[in-house]
Amino acid sequence: MxxxxxxxxxxxxxxxxxxxxxxxxxxxxxxxxxxxxxxxxxxxxxxxxxxxxxxxxxxxxxxxxxxxxxxxxxxxxxxxxxxxxxxxxxxxxxxxxxxxxxxxxxxxxxxxxxxxxxxxxxxxxxxxxxxxxxxxxxxxxxxxxxxxxxxxxxPRLKFDNFSEIPNKQAKDVERRLKKLKKNHVIKFNHQDGVKGLGGQWFKLVEFHKNKFPNIGFNTPKQQSFYRKLFENGFEQFVEFSYMEIDGKVVACHFGFKKNSKVYYYIPSFDKEYQKHSVGMMLLFSIVEHYKSLGFNEFDMLRGAEAYKRYFLTDEYxxxxxxxxxxxxxxxxxxxxxxxxxxxxxxxxx
CATH class of the missing domain: 3.40.630.30 (Gcn5-related N-acetyltransferase (GNAT))
Structure with a gap:
């Protein structure tokens, strides 16, 4: 050796x-x-x-x-x-x-x-x-x-322990979504990779930049890395989800998946729709989607943001x-x- x-x-x-x-x-x-x-x-x-x-x-x-x-x-x-x-x-x-x-x-x-x-x-x-x-x-x-x-x-969510999640937040999201659907057409989209995406990727970058100007993900240097990642064939590991209201993209998530685990990597949403909790709506939709596909774990990655506690069944x-x-x-x-x-x-x- x-x-x-x-x-x-x-x-x-x-x-x-x-x-x-x-x-x-x-x-x-x-x-x-x-x-x-x-x-x-x-x-x-x-x-x-x-x-x-x-x-x-x-x-x-x-x-x-x-x-x-x-x-x-x-x-x-x-x-x-x-x-x-x-x-x-x-x-x-x-x-x-x-x-x-x-x-x-x-x-x-x-x-x-x-x-x-x-x-x-x-x-x-x-x-x-x-x-x-x-x-x-x-x-x-x-x-x-x-x-x-x-x-x-x-924080991590083990789908085997999904029933342990407090349902108060879920009911609140459900209520808000139901209210939105009365006057709008709501659509959640989940896809493998970024091929075929048009403005959705740029919306992700725009939303992130509005919240964190010139920091991290939205900077030219980091965008160069992600372009290289896709050029080199990383598509099989990529998950991209987004929410639309009347055809307008209002929330996005760029993450990964491997070995029946989802990695919650870069979420972002339109500030104009923040009062509707569109980011939380999309998150619930992603969790439900991969749970239905038989995935085992949803990794929230670094950070102890308050919203993550609603999905926490384990923590490292x-x-x-x-x-x-x-x-x-x-x-x-x-x-x-x-x-x-x-x-x-x-x-x-």
Whole structure:
């Protein structure tokens, strides 16, 4: 069993078939096309840790080095390749191998990369994933000054427990929808992929931009990533839903699906129709649609927004890990960060 650090997109492309073999049970955010599209849409300094048994790929953790400016200095941070567009970081391990040994190898590789950077900062390690919990356990044993904390919750709806959902909100949505239908034609649309969409995609971007001007999803850089994603053939994982009132698009959702799980990724709605709760109407429609198709789980992804509690039957935590083994200034910065996060600072040098 040996570790190899891949830094070239060409070398990653050679692993396409093997990547498909080991990523079958991971989140949608570790699919080959997702990672390749990130690599192609940005000038990324990638450190893809790959674990091989002979010539067979049996484990991986996609990382990158990002530079930040702090005062007069440039600071290098080793972080997850999926730290921008994704809600989870997967520790990818093939079935039938010793996950403990593979994670030990991955952890050792991180320790080696540790010397190239000022900080290690890996976010979104889910408490619901055994591989993530094991990696975090190994990371805690690294040398230097360390900080690890609970970053954000990820509410989930298990369709087996659908009956546990409080029906007060459902009845309110039903009442509002019934009132709308008296004077308007209401239509909910659910489709696989984005092919055939006309103005619906642009409405999604427009609604999101109105609520979050020049932030995240609606920025040119992120839109470039999603275009690349579709060009590279990610359609099979995409779910797109939208609501129309008298033929006018008033709410949209762009998300994903894999292994009988739906990922609630980018919802948006027309502010003019906010008083009618069109966003909540569409959400209920999406949940009902995929429940009827036999899906097992609806993942609300990061965030503890109030509306998500109506669909919560389970909840996990995304964990973060930060560390430095460099000079006094870096240690002080990490201490300040720990105080900002209001978390215990771990001095285990």
């Amino acid at each position: 040996q570790a190899v650090i891949i830094t070239s997109l060409i070398d990653f492309e050679k692993l396409e078939s093997q990547w498909a073999d080991i990523s079958g049970e991971t989140s949608v955010f570790s699919e080959y096309v997702w990672l390749k599209s990130q690599w192609e849409s940005g000038c990324l300094d990638v450190r893809l840790i790959c674990i091989f048994d002979g010539e067979a790929l049996i484990g991986a953790l996609p990382l990158q080095v990002v530079e930040y400016r702090f005062l007069w200095k440039r600071i290098k941070v080793l972080t997850a390749l999926n730290n921008k567009y994704s809600d989870y970081v997967d520790v990818i391990i093939s079935g039938g191998v010793s996950r403990v040994k593979v994670i030990a190898k991955i952890s050792k590789s991180i320790s080696q990369l540790y010397n190239e950077v000022d900080f290690v900062k890996i976010d979104n390690l889910s408490s619901g994933e055994r591989n993530c919990r094991l990696l975090l356990r190994h990371l805690k044993d690294m040398q230097g000054y360390k900080l690890y904390y609970q970053n954000v919750t990820t 935590l995304n964990m973060s890990f930060c560390a430095t083994n460099k000079g006094l200034l870096k240690r002080v910065l990490l201490l300040c960060f720990s105080l900002f996060k209001n978390r215990p600072f771990k001095n285990e040098a």
